[in-house]
Each structure stands twice: as structure tokens, then as C-alpha cells.
Amino acid sequence: MAPTRRRLSVGLGLAGAACALVGGCLMIVGPLIIREQVIKNVRIDPSSISFNMWKVVPVPFYLSVHFFEVLNPKQVLQGAKPVLTQRGPYVYREYRYKTNITFHDNDTVSFLEYRNLFFQPDMSNGTEEDYVVVPNILMMGAAVMMEKLPNFVKLLLSGALAGMKQEAFMNRTVGEIMWGYEDPLIDTINTLVPGLIPFKGKFGLFIEFNNSNSGLFTVNTGMKNISQVHMVDSWNGLKKVNYWRSSECNMINGTSGEMWPPFMPPTSLEFYSPDACRSMTLVYEQSGKFKGVPTYRFVAPKTLFANGTDYPPNEGFCPCMQSGIQNVSTCRLNAPMFISHPHFYNADPSLVNAVVGLNPSKDQHALFLDVHPMTGIPMNCSIKLQLNLYIKQVSGIIQTGKIKPVVLPLLWFAESGSIDGSVLNQFYTNLVLFPSLLEYLQYIFLGLSVPLIISAAVLMVTNKEKCFLFWSSNKKNSDSNKANQATSAIKPPPVKGMVLREARL
DSSP: OHHHHHHHHHHHHHHHHHHHHHHHHHHHHHHHHHHHHHHHHHSSOTTSTTHHHHHBOOSOEEEEEEEEEESOHHHHHTTOOOBEEEEEEEEEEEEEEEEEEEEOTTSEEEEEEEEEEEEOGGGSSSOTTOEEEEEOHHHHHHHHHTTTSOHHHHHHHHHHHHHTTOOSEEEEEHHHHHHOEEOTHHHHHHHHSTTSSOOOSEEOTTTTTSSEEEEEEEEEOOSSOGGGTTBEEEETTBSBOOSSSSTTTTBOOSBSSSOOOSSOOSSEEEEEETTTTEEEEEEEEEEEEETTEEEEEEEOOTTTTOOTTTSGGGGGGOSOOSTTEEEOGGGTTTOOEEEESGGGTTSOHHHHHTSBSOOOOHHHHOOEEEEETTTTEEEEEEEEEEEEEEEOOOTTOGGGTTOOOEEEEEEEEEEEEEOOHHHHHHHHIIIIIHHHHHHHHHHHHHHHHHHHHHHHHHHHHHHHHHHHHHHHHHHHHHHHHHHHHHHHHOOOOOOHHHHHHHHHO
């Protein structure tokens, strides 16, 4: 029985030691395996899992556009506060794909990314044939741009505008405002002030957004240094842009806005936005999960569109007005255009109060990015921006009436998308489930090693105690026998009295 217990205790001890060894190895090797798998699959390489996802965005992206209709255009011309109502959304399915993909010897790759948009009637609140009253963007923009020109030039323009029956506000369809309309005003302005509007043909706010690319990006592949993957090396051959007044503001930082380097810290992320003509920095807000996948949420800081007074690093984006809007005239044909968060969210309250009908809300109007920190791949995102036009009375151009200076919202849009379906399942299995399984296994093995080693120790101790008791018992019996033998061996000497008694008997 004792040898059986001994063998059992040895077996349990060896099993416990093996479990501890495997668990310890998994604690050391597991993270290395996961890291190597992540590095292998997120770099820009045709053999990586994420390459096809990078080349042709497989998840459904949607562009939702909300227009601000002016309800009292005649009163605004007399100096009244604009009353706005929100129309829409008008939703478009967005398809993104890369072409002209060229790998270079310096660990970079160049590409053009195209966007195709298709209207989705079932997801929209209205059609592209809906009419909306908005400012006459070309006329009002040109009026502000010509404010400092000689009066006779402005009078000539005013006369031409009257002849073409141009007014400060126009009633056009959603489709026309989005994708362009013919306007003789373009040729007239270019005749009076050559080069003021450097384009011909149709004018539309999104005319260059559809069936077009966002410029030639050259980014790092991460083949040599994974911490640099997706980081922009140049845009249209430029290391810096020249739109702004400071070197810092002209810098092209971060990625192209689709993916980021893996193993992200919960701090901030950067990307260059050709639409905003600048690099943008988002800050970490909170950790969470998207359909079981752990994420970091990044949001826009309040300083993103702050003016130079409230946030000195933004001085290079000036001339500035109130905080919460950014002047993009230098990269938008010098037109008095401003970008902001929708409904002037996080902006100076005076901007909201200058019009009627705005209701800024974090839930509806704040942009966010939910990124899987281990891979740097966005799981869920919604980038929201608002286009605004600065309008005012311009002396010499009677069509501007008595309009008081105001930054007037034109529309706001959201580009939103999230990983779903087979792409999500593949991502979850390879980059969430497998690492979690390795992590659980190491704890299971370590957990099993403890009771096995304890059981072996207990069996060994109890076995030793029984052996000791058996040895002690045998020793006592042996000593007793020896004592008896010794006693019997020692006979008392004969006594004389006893002999006489025996004789007498």
C-alpha cells in the first residue's frame, strides 16, 4: 500500500509541476505569439489579413447630410436673426477603394483612395429633389471676398447680379446643392475679377467628393518598424502643406485616418484630413467594447477648433473669430467658409445664439472613433463636421441688404461605419478569441498545478507519518521482546532456606 501511495504522490507532483511549467511558459510565450500574429497581420503587406480590408474597405460606410433651411430669408435681409430648421438626413452609401498602389524600397507605399456615393432613399428623410432655401453661396461668398475692392467694381458686380436676377438666398434642390448646378454668375465674376473663382462649370458643395480621390498618400508599411505602420510620409508629394501661418499647423501628422499602429496607448491619435486641410488630434475618453471587441474611444478635444486666444497653438489657423469654428478660406478658394462641430457643439455660445434653431448635443453631434488598441483598427466611428458661410452686408452690393454679420450654418454631415458580419467574425476569432484562449489556458494550467502539488505533498506527508508509526510500533515490540529475553536469561541465585525446605518435604 505504501509504494502505491508513494507512486501516486510522485505522479501528482510531476503533473502539478508540468502544469506550472506549461502555464508559466504560456505567460511568457503567449504574449509573444499574440504580438507576432498582430504584427504579421496589420502591416501593409499583401500576405496580411488586414491588407484586403485596407485595399477595399469591406464594411458599409454611410454619409448622412443634414441641411439647414432658412425660414425667414426676407427678414434676414432686413437685419433679423436667421431662423433655421434642420432637413434630412439625406443618406448615401459610401464605397471606398484604393488604386495605383505602389510599394517603394524605403518601407512606404503610395495609393489613391476613391469614394463612390449612392443615394439611399429607404434610409433618408426626403429625396434629392427636395427644395431647400439656403444662402446663395457663390454670390454671398463673392460679396465678402470683394469687400475691399474699389466701389466701382462692386457696383458693376451688383448691376450684373441684378441683370441675372441673383438674390442673397436661393431655393434649390438637395441634389443641386450637393452635386452642382450651372450658374452664369461664375463666368460673370471671373470676367470682372479674373481668378477670384478659379473654376468653371458647375458649382456644388460635394462636387469633388464623389467619384474622386483624396490625393496621393504615401504611408509607412510597417515592414521594418511596426510602430510606424500607416503613418503618413507625404501627401501629394508634400511633407507639409502651406495653407496656414505656422509651421506647426502646416505639419502632416498621424495616419490617413483609416488605421493606426497597433498596441495603442490610451492617450491620443492623429490623422491628416484633406477635407479639413489639416492634421487633427483626438484624445482618449474611455475604454469599452464593441460587439465583444475591446476598444478605446477617442473624441475631439474642446481645443480642436479653439481660436488662438483660447489655445495659442491654434494661432496659425487664424485669422480667427470665436472659438469653436475654423476658418478654411485659405484652402477653399478664399471663400469665407468655416468648419465646426454640428450645431456649434463645443463652440462659443455666441455662435449658437446668433441664429434660432440650433440644439447642440454631445450624443448627436460629437465625433468619435472606437479603435481596437491591440491592432489599431477602428471598430466603430462617426466623423461629424459642419460647413458654415460667413455672410454680411457689403457696401456697394445692394443684394446683401442689411444682413448682420453672422456665421451661418449651411449643412452638417456624418461619415459613419462599423465592422460587421464575416469581417467582424474573422477579426474576433483571430485577434480576440485566440488571444483570450491563450490567456485563459495559462491561468487554467497554473490553477491546476496548485491542487496537484498540494495533493502530492499531502500524500507524501501522510505516507511518511504512517511509515513512522509502523516503525515506532515495531521498535517497541522488538524492545519488549529483548527485555523479556534478558529477564529470562537472568536467573536469581539459589537460597539455602529454599533447599532445606525442599529437603524436608
